Amino acid sequence: MRKHPSARATVSMKARHTLYTDVCQRRHIEACGLLLGHIDGLGNWHIDRAHPLRNICNSPVYFEFAPEDILAVELDHPGAIIGAYHSHPGGLKVASSTDRDNMKRVNKEQQIPWIWFIFSGPFNGTFQRDYEQDTNSSLIAYHHYDTIGLQQITLEFENAQDDGVRKP
DSSP states (O other): OOEEEEEEEEEOHHHHHHHHHHHHHTTTSOOEEEEEEEEOTTSOEEEEEEEEEOOTTOOSSOOOOOHHHHHHHHHHSTTOEEEEEEEETTOOOSOOHHHHHHHHIIIIISOOOOEEEEEESOOSHHHHHHHHTTOOTTEEEEEEETTTEEEEEEEEEEOTTTSOEEOO
16 A cells, blocks of 8 residues: 555654553553544644543454544544544554445545554564654554545654654
């Protein structure tokens, strides 16, 4: 799959820490949650926070949010939900067919401009070292566009040392 040539997602250190902590704590099921921030005028996503949600399926191969959990986040942070994340504990490094169908449904059919993060396992010491050493080989981002379909999105990460942005 090609990366979209211009779209970017910038992830804050706070959001990144929450994402990695959640995925490591729920290493045997698909950890999941929402991404909070804003989308700029060029269609780039700026993720300020991650908000873990329960996987009501409690499954290593499927996740589902409870609608009331999404509503609670929306009520607490109006207009701030800009995406979702989940993990693949078994190590699948691409979006599954279920993921692709859901992305298309939300992005294209429902016209909700979310970005989608997928973490691929296994979530062991190597995964944690990736985070600590400032690499992100286990994280991929997607968005389904009306005209060009599902595309990988370039990720950039805030740098803790200088609060700047580091490209992967």
